Amino acid sequence: MxxxxxxxxxxxxxxxxxxxxxxxxxxxxxxxxxxxxxxxxxxxxxxxxxxxxxxxxxxxxxxxxxxxxxxxxxxxxxxxxxxxxxxxxxxxxxxxxxxxxxxxxxxxxxxxxxxxxxxxxxxxxxxxxxxxxxxPDMVLLQQELHRAVALARERVIQHQLPHYTKISGESE
Known part of the structure; x- marks a missing residue:
């Protein structure tokens, strides 16, 4: 700032x-x-x-x-x-x-x-x-904060999900 x-x-x-x-x-x-x-x-x-x-x-x-x-x-x-x-x-x-x-x-x-x-x-x-x-005004700050939180949650979910293979249905 x-x-x-x-x-x-x-x-x-x-x-x-x-x-x-x-x-x-x-x-x-x-x-x-x-x-x-x-x-x-x-x-x-x-x-x-x-x-x-x-x-x-x-x-x-x-x-x-x-x-x-x-x-x-x-x-x-x-x-x-x-x-x-x-x-x-x-x-x-x-x-x-x-x-x-x-x-x-x-x-x-x-x-x-x-x-x-x-x-x-x-x-x-x-x-x-x-x-x-x-x-910035409060509305913009709130929008950016919500966007950052959503992005962080998405990244956490992507890293926590196991990788699966289609071959014989077993997970990696």
């Missing part, structure tokens, strides 16, 4: 980043315990090209860097490639001895759950999260 940033309509990624930095203490509390701020617009040079990672944190309990890339649009497969480049660079040039490999968080306006699942982001140490710039 990023409504505490007080962003006007039509804000840019730079506006979002600046608002987060203004509200760093609150943002760190939203992320959870153990995060420390490392850099804003971390310059990553690869060959003759420069890239800029939006936010870089260190997580004390995980002993690893956490790269955060902010997206105003919905998640796109290209975001995975961008984050993989950043994570590999951080792993090679910025990881200190004794630290775990860095992880990435793509914080975007929306994401298609199936698309995210098919991208196999876990194997690349990347997570995708959606943010809400403003608290």
């Amino acid at each position: 990023l409504d505490f940033l007080g962003l006007p309509d039509g804000y840019s990624e730079r506006d979002l980043e600046s608002a987060i930095l203004r509200e760093m203490e609150r943002f760190l509390l939203e992320l959870g315990a153990g995060f420390t701020f490392v850099a804003r617009q971390k310059r990553i040079s690869v060959g003759s090209d420069d890239f800029y990672l939006d936010l870089l944190f260190y997580h004390r309990q995980l002993h690893r860097l956490v790269a955060i890339e902010l997206k105003l649009e919905k998640f796109a497969p290209a975001h995975k490639g961008q984050m993989e480049l950043y994570l590999r660079w951080l792993d090679k040039y910025d990881r200190a001895p004794g630290e775990e490999s860095p992880i990435g968080l793509i914080l975007c306006a929306s994401a298609n759950a199936e698309q995210v699942e098919l991208m196999d982001l876990n194997s690349a140490n990347i997570r995708v999260a959606e943010y809400l710039a403003h608290i």
Whole structure:
């Protein structure tokens, strides 16, 4: 929930980043315990090209860097490639001895759950999260909650049902 940033309509990624930095203490509390701020617009040079990672944190309990890339649009497969480049660079040039490999968080306006699942982001140490710039109305919150509960129930039922084969009617 990023409504505490007080962003006007039509804000840019730079506006979002600046608002987060203004509200760093609150943002760190939203992320959870153990995060420390490392850099804003971390310059990553690869060959003759420069890239800029939006936010870089260190997580004390995980002993690893956490790269955060902010997206105003919905998640796109290209975001995975961008984050993989950043994570590999951080792993090679910025990881200190004794630290775990860095992880990435793509914080975007929306994401298609199936698309995210098919991208196999876990194997690349990347997570995708959606943010809400403003608290939605109660009806929308209730609809989303009911949809999430129904989806969770469906997944539980699918994993609990035994698999049956048609050959001689025996279960697997």
